[in-house]
Amino acid sequence: MKRILLLSVVLLASCGSQTEAVTPPATEALAADRFLTELRADYPVTLSPIAEGVWVHTTHYTLPGQAPIPVNGLVVIDGEAVTLIDAAWGELATLSLIDAVREETGLPVTRLVVTHHHADRTQGVDAAEREGLEVFTHPDTPTLAARAGWPVPNTSVAALDAPQSRTRVGKIELAFPGHGHAPDNLIAYLPDSNILYAGCAVRGAESRTLGNTLDADLPLWRESLLWTKATYPNTQTVVPGHGKGANLSLIDATVALIDAELGQAN
Template sequence: MTRLIGVLTVKHLLILTSALLIACNNDAAEPVQKSADPAPVADTFLAQVQADYPVTLSPVAEGVWVHTTNYRLPGQSPIPVNGMVVVDGEDVILLDGAWGELATVSLLEKIRAETGKPVTKMIVTHHHADRTAGVDAAEREGIEVFTHPTTPMLAARAGWPAPNTSVAALEAPQARILVGRVEVAYPGHGHASDNLIAYLPAEKILYAGCAVRGAGSETLGNVEDADLPKWRDSLLWTKATYPETQTVVPGHGKGANLSLIDATIALIDDATTNAD
């Protein structure tokens, strides 16, 4: 089954899953009543996926959106998860997917409906599940994936979906490359050892992902893979490298300006002091 799913497109997977669900739910003793104009199975199932995993696309510039979905844990409030969508000519670049495979399917369809184009490139900013959990859905659609070179190994080791590709040129701290009109940088170890950031020079928008905390955050969140002193240095480099930034988009919560970097550094300093 794993090999079969590996070669299926999302559309094929939706058709197969829907057919199985319909077969299981029909009573074999009663004939199936055919509607006069039945909806295609894949379209019906996809509509249900989009209803179950709603996506918000918030425009922040011409051809640029912040995408937000919610991940739900039992007994906890929904966790908002941000990423970005950038139209670059005939390409559509996705900065991180949603937290979950079906949620990412819903996201990809939402983007297609909004832009009139499919996503062609995807940048995965680090190996945690909130960034990699939808990568299989993206790769089945033929989307080209870009990551730090250690991200696939770290994701696989942690038990999360592992991207099939990575970018060797991003290995060294402070390395930068261009993916279309998006500048992707590896500031160094921070929230995770492999966390990337992305910058849109024309719009002066920095997608910092989980390297910064959302506006009003009072904690650093998950620091299991963080290196606090290096994280601080990485943020100082980021601020010095992109001083013209007007909008900073975090991986969770509300965005703001470069004050998010200052606020995150203050949280790191507090955590370091309390640890001493």
């Protein structure tokens, strides 16, 4: 809204008379700086370093009547640019995230991995694409996002179509373990630092429930997690989509929650 108001003022200044007013470049830069300052204040970003050139980014989203929900992702320096693994929940929050990452790293943010089609992963896609980021996601994610009414990523990765498939995006290995928390949930592994970004395929260390299971297939989710643990046995750090990270114990804990839920269903 602040950006819209700012643009409205500029348009009024340029269209209000026969002699068009031209905003001096210094004034434009000042307005842009003010916008970003207010944006960062309204949508704060936490960047927590966990390895050389790798941070966990955390933002928050508030649903009516609920406490703010922490939303995690990764920031990965890859050469002379930065890849985001998941953006923030919302367009303005994503713009704030991109600005914070540019300031922290001094590098351009050029890629975004979207790990599945749910709102907490796709609602920043349009803002990211407007900023010029190249998007990587599961081939089914655009269709699933469109059906759900969420923003639709413009591109996907055909090589990740089949369960247990893997491919590389720069220094990051992307994998599709199979149906889990969602039918299209991807994970990302950083072999240089043995970091596994499992996203919403695992629950945070403090979680005692499976959370949203509307799109989950519990038996397949369990199978996907066991494949993930067997495929990346050298993992030292596991980052969940929400909440606190740990090590491979997060996979074990999530499997235990699935087993408990399946036991109750039987």
